[in-house]
Amino acid sequence: MTITITAFERSPDRGRGLARDMRVRWALEEVGEPYEVRLVTFAKMREPAHLALQPFGQIPTYEEGDLALFESGAIVFHIAERHAGLLPRDANARARAIAWMFAALNTIEPPIFDRALATILERNEPWYEQRLHSLELTIGKRLADLSRRLGDADWLDGAFSAGDLLMVTILLRLKGSALLDDYPNLLAYLARGEARPAYKRAFAAQLAVYTAASAG
Ligand code: GTB
Numbered sequence: 120m121t122i123t124i125t126a127f128e129r130s131p132d133r134g135r136g137l138a139r140d141m142r143v144r145w146a147l148e149e150v151g152e153p154y155e156v157r158l159v160t161f162a163k164m165r166e167p168a169h170l171a172l173q174p175f176g177q178i179p180t181y182e183e184g185d186l187a188l189f190e191s192g193a194i195v196f197h198i199a200e201r202h203a204g205l206l207p208r209d210a211n212a213r214a215r216a217i218a219w220m221f222a223a224l225n226t227i228e229p230p231i232f233d234r235a236l237a238t239i240l241e242r243n244e245p246w247y248e249q250r251l252h253s254l255e256l257t258i259g260k261r262l263a264d265l266s267r268r269l270g271d272a273d274w275l276d277g278a279f280s281a282g283d284l285l286m287v288t289i290l291l292r293l294k295g296s297a298l299l300d301d302y303p304n305l306l307a308y309l310a311r312g313e314a315r316p317a318y319k320r321a322f323a324a325q326l327a328v329y330t331a332a333s334a335g
Pocket of ligand 1: 132177178190192
């Protein structure tokens with residue numbers, strides 16, 4: 120059955136792979152599932168057809184036969200549950216990998232995403248510097264704890280899992296900021312994620328969309 124996901128027709132990240140379709144593309148590449156992409160504009164995302172798939176008018180969505188899903192974490196979990204390679208078979212190890220998926224989405228992503236939003240939307244507010252400082256303090260604490268837990272391991276809990284996939288896509292948003300400078304093990308973790316052939320294929324596919332949109 121054909122899998123179709125949605126992605127920005129012209130991503131505001133200019134092909135840097137920061138939009139949340141990237142994690143879905145990467146998961147599909149890891150498990151070797153082909154997929155099609157329906158590109159949507161911001162206007163299309165507010166139309167009833169898209170809102171029926173994604174109640175908040177966002178990307179990504181996932182369609183496969185009569186199944187329609189939204190929320191990138193739920194989509195990655197669905198892919199990981201149905202194909203080998205992203206979740207361990209052992210029940211306890213699987214539960215721990217799922218815990219890392221939630222940690223990535225619930226504990227690590229919110230302050231990182233809020234910081235990104237603040238730098239775009241709140242830059243001219245009188246309280247901007249204070250807000251940025253507070254978000255960066257929270258991010259710093261999270262990174263210190265994550266770095267300590269990762270130690271010199273390759274991945275968060277044994278073999279590469281959907282937990283690592285989500286964590287890497289989220290931490291990549293900090294690449295180029297000074298926030299990761301104190302954590303060489305997290306930088307090496309990101310580099311390991313980016314070096315995976317499936318990551319590279321997913322990255323190239325989303326970049327090709329941006330390149331085509333810019334040429335057109
Ligand atoms: N919780 C949802 C999920 O995980 O699927 C959140 C989905 C979401 O935030 N989608 C964003 C979206 O559709 C795109 S990824 N936004 C449009 C809207 O809300 O109207 C977030 C994103 C946006 C822009 C950049 N960027 O420019 O770098 C990166 C990531």
